Amino acid sequence: MKFSKTMKALGLTAAVALAPLMASSAQAAGTLTTAVAIDPASWDPIDTFLVDWSSAANNIYDGLTARGADMKLTPALATSWEFLDDNKRIRFKLRENVKFHNGEPFNAQAVKFTFDRLLGEEGRKGPQQSNYNSIERVEVVDDNTVDFIMKQPDPVLLTKLAGYGAMIVPPKYVQEKGDDYFNTHPVGTGPFKFVEYNPKDRLILEANPDHWGGAPKLDRLVFRFISEANTQVAELQAGRIDVATLIPFGLAPTIEKSQNLSLMSVTGPTVVSLRFNTKDGITKDVNVRKALIMGVDRDAIIKAVLLGHGKPIASFQSELSFGNDPALKPLPFDLAKAKQMLQAAKVPAGAPVRIDFRGNDATFREVAQATAGYLQALGLKPALQPHEPPVLLNDIIPNGKTGEAWHQAWGGWTFDYDNNAYLMYHSGEKWNPYYNDAKLNEMLEKQRLVYDVKEREKILQEIARYVADQALELPLYNQNTIYGVNKRVKDFDAPADRRFRYTKTSVE
Template sequence: MRFSRTLKALGFTVATALAPLMAANAQAAGTITVAVAIDPGSWDPIDTFLVDWSSAANNMFDGLTARGADMKLKPGLATSWEMLDNNSRIRFKLRENVKFHNGEPFNAAAVKFTFDRLLGEEGKKGPQQSNYNTIDKVEVVDDNTVDFVMKQPDPVLLTKLAGYGAMIVPPKYIQEKGEDYFNTHPVGTGPFKFVEYSPKVSLTLEAFPEHWGGAPKLDKVVTRFISEANTQVAELQAGRIDVATLIPFGLAPTVEKSQNLDLISITGPTVVSLRLNTKNGITKDENVRKALIMGIDRDAIIKAVLLGHGKPIASFQSELSFGNDPALKPLPFDLAKAKQMLQQAKVPAGAPVKIDFRGNDATFREVAQAAAGFLQALGLKPSLQPYEPPVLLNDIIPNGKTGEAWHQAWGGWTFDYDNTAYLMYHSGEKWNPYDNDPKLNEMLEKQRTIYNVQEREKLLQEIARYVADRALEIPLYNQNTIYGVNKRVKNFDAPSDRRFRFQETSVE
């Protein structure tokens, strides 16, 4: 493939046309319809890590803690908590008079059942157990009090309890109905209860008026599974969905100009980088890695491909992440300096740089083409290798089969740099197939033992600076979270992490 040296000649192409505007709004009063890309296949909290699961299930389930769109942690099914026994025990006071959707009472026994299940054999089958393995056991103090006995400190645990695997489930219902039935007929304590699930088609919820936080203003929440972004936009324009979660950057202006629609573009958790092979090829050399960073104009890529719906990053986290250092600046784009550094490192002209990426990501394909154009301008020989996501994520990366660079997109739903940094840079982790840095390992392990917020934040920022100095990746951008929303939707508090909570939302 021949790559141009200038953005003008890079040949960026984005869809700019849609089918004509279809019929007017067809939704019933009191019902909001949301489109997400993926059907998780199971609604059991311990079975998935998919954001699209939480986009729907965050309305069905509650955790002991909660986190709203404002990113602040607050009480959920626990009204308060305190650290005991030198931080080795966390005591939770539970909300009283709460019921599951099937009428089963919520109490300390339900919390213990939830975590015994998560940390036991059933939890081993899913991807969530490892997020909570700092918990040794849960002990019932009384009907409204539980203690979490910790194996080791976990300063991120309270945030984790607000989502995914830690959502509280009903013991009697699961024991009577079985795990498989629960997967497709979920019961929680959330503001909306399960009505119907049609695999690959939709999930329907209806209001649970007895919710402890008050009755929702909506009657129903319908989640439709639509994997094609253009189809989501077409359905949004036709009024058949109210919220679209897949808006191609090229179609954002189209949505923005629509009379009946609003485009919401906000800072989100998703960051994108080209991780670098520190073991093989020219990228073994730290100075070569820095030259590659300086040789790619990230600002131009954000402008041309993302149409401005993103921000440059200096480390692999968004500005919303705990541990982000606003004083840390990315290496500047400097083609001449980058060429000089490659010459000093004795990198031969035409040296290969292979970029492995997720072949289903049309946006990143354009980003990769742009990056390859800049690498060619450095005198290198770039190549692009697309893979099916399961192959790239479960074989090529963890088994160390990548080229010099590979595509990594990461959400970090806890908005805590630990959730990213430990998994990306600690030796032996799935996403770190090449690097083994004892100093970095030590820093990553140490921050997990610190509950003091200021002390831990300082260490996380030090980790970010250390990673940047070693140039372990080319940090590309923080991608905005974009929604298309019908104007009939009122009081929609757009979450940056797509974990919707529609309790206060209404529709006209």
């Protein structure tokens, strides 16, 4: 079988691949420049779910909790918390003598305002509110204490408080300036303060010397919005950016060989699979689904297309995910056994297998081509159907219009299997147009009511084993998070989830 070249698939030119390195002194002293793919258009925490928002805004805002590149959850604007009244009330003690960038004091009223706003009319306009609907209300106990009154248990809440919608915002500033102004002139309590925002171009921040965690070592952060991967690499090679977040797998060796650049490849949250149509076609038979899994050599795809920057998976989560079961192993590649299983299931030669996928994903296009080659070797007739992402994600999948299989990639910054599993497998969810299993629904619902870590982990692992036994998807790989970094950058912690926190980082 032949695999297409990653370079060609991405449309990269030799000029980009071999762009001459320019001196890193093109960057000003004390300034670090990072390229991200997407301009979020609003810097309000309740307006987005984009990772690129958090790549920058994680430096502007603080949450009640924090999670660093080491994946450990730590106190932030809350110094401690305790569960009261049979877990129906969570009491947070707040950090004292903290100020927002505009001088406004951080206190219990700011926390209440933040969550009243998130759970109210303004929050309803954005995508974050549903992540916090387990909270009924926030009550002020005193200036430095708040209670979260819970509608229902939420064992992932403490992690959620470390990101996105839960970032604490200044009440007076938001009320006086209005939501539209706040969208483009953000104010938080974080280690860097807003300076300038040029839509579709860049966001500029400067160090907050009075940050409660200590002053950053950098003077200034610049986030440039560069959507093309080859352009990011060219700018990195030219010394005009210090950190690139879009690195094509085919160009990883070029960066590794560079004298002035480093390639950082870490296990990330992103997992990729082919989900199966369990209602129609040959894939409604569980034994056929297992045969298709065994008929595709995932290790070869990781080696040839991802150039080794990924790992095989047995369930739709990375090894860093809470709920991952290291004892659960992927079905092995066995072409002969897969053929026997298809024959036993009386699948006719040339049976169609259509794969719907995101047409803008050049890497997955290669993966799909490789997968089609294996399916053809099984005696099937694969067809690749690319779609514009909004069409695939908002119409084809949720309305059950897919072929026998479809492309699903998922991150989930919480690194909790619930974030993937509930949305993928519970009946009635957007990403589950076909499968309805009362037993699976019950397990998914049960783990959401459990705070005990060991008990909940056991249930999540049972879910992963059950899904694997039902062969609801062909788990392909856990894709590494890859960065290209100029060697003038020191003490750079490569976050698996691309949520940078440049407090200890410096530049030469």
